[in-house]
Amino acid sequence: MPSAAPDAADVQRFTAALQRLTGRDAPGRLGVAVSGGPDSMALLLLADAAFPGMVEAATVDHGLRADGAAEAETVGRWCADHGLRHATLRPERPITGNLQSAARTARYALLEEWRVARGLDWLLTAHHADDQLETMLMRLNRGSGVGGMAGVRGRSGVVLRPLLDWRKAELAALADGAGMPVAIDPSNADPRFDRAAMRARLGDVDWLDPVAATRSAAALAEAEEALDWLSDRIAAGHLAASGAGWVLTDTDYPREVQRRLVLRMVALADPAASTPRGDTLDHVVATLRAGGQASLGDWLLRGGARWTIAPAPPRRMVGDRAGGEAEGTDGAQ
Structure with missing residues (x-):
């Protein structure tokens, strides 16, 4: 009916x-x-x-x-x-x-x-x-x-x-x-x-x-759209390929914009990489703002006047002179 x-x-x-x-x-x-x-x-x-x-x-x-x-x-x-x-x-x-x-x-x-x-x-x-x-x-x-x-x-x-x-x-x-x-x-x-x-x-x-x-x-959705628009404009003018990685040549922006620029750097460097979020992303941004370096998976990010992302160097293996097992530099020494 x-x-x-x-x-x-x-x-x-x-x-x-x-x-x-x-x-x-x-x-x-x-x-x-x-x-x-x-x-x-x-x-x-x-x-x-x-x-x-x-x-x-x-x-x-x-x-x-x-x-x-x-x-x-x-x-x-x-x-x-x-x-x-x-x-x-x-x-x-x-x-x-x-x-x-x-x-x-x-x-x-x-x-x-x-x-x-x-x-x-x-x-x-x-x-x-x-x-x-x-x-x-x-x-x-x-x-x-x-x-x-x-x-x-x-x-x-x-x-x-x-x-x-x-x-x-x-x-x-x-x-x-x-x-x-x-x-x-x-x-x-x-x-x-x-x-x-x-x-x-x-x-x-x-x-x-x-x-x-x-x-x-x-x-909030409109604010998100505006922040993405701004970040895209900055990335278009200041984010460029550099060797096997990428470099951001202008970093003097509010923290939220910096977060989005880091995400763009990671996505460009490795489209298959998982997206960093929450505390992980906050830690990376804080480290770069302080001029330090931080690892994300297979990538190394460095702060300073310019921010870069490049493949992380392979772990240095230290062999025992007496023929013992090799161990990574981040292992128990």
Whole structure:
């Protein structure tokens, strides 16, 4: 049975958000990621009402829950009743390891493959203001910087999140009012997962405003973009190849800009190297500011008027004159 249409005001609110994110009055063809929960079902309802004939949906069945297949079928039936094309996507290999992280990686890979195959311009996900607040608090608890505290971005490449200024309760009411079938994923309340534990702690907190937090996250995202722009401009003018490494010829910048310049040096020297973060990166920057030298994996960075990165010299092996074992210079002497 077809669901009731959403209010015109809600559709206009959604349309305006999507137009802001894309910079287009007519965003193009939209792919909607739909788990079957109230948030994503409400997203699908709004997208179809705002841009009829331009929407397709996909549900990822990770194979982690017995109900996953049935929930995908429910979404598929709703789409069929409303003339929408729907696909159920499944990973080729079982999800293992850190389940939430691995499932997220597999999900976005499957959705992007589907988006490209279907010729869709954008992929929409149902992240909302309550999700944003949870993300910010989790990252605050980990000591994140500007980029981390910017939280979930409204736009990441072709991925759009037009519901970041909507509350979870609003979306649930929208889906309920339209008579949509919704599924409840029990893992969303499983305290073994960090986000679920944070969600439970926020359940009785009424003095934190998720929508205000979303505005703060957006401001931090703009600050992050500005810092990256500045760092790119500096790198373009003052970071050059030097032998097997790189040299930064102008280093007199605020510490946060210096952090970003060091990251660019490491990435240019070794694109496959892991990105230094947190205390490791802070230690390197402090050492270079003091004119010292610091090692990062196979690379040696030196401070001073100019900062350089070059392959670290091989460990000097000291042989025992009497024929004993050789040992590295950093071993017990």
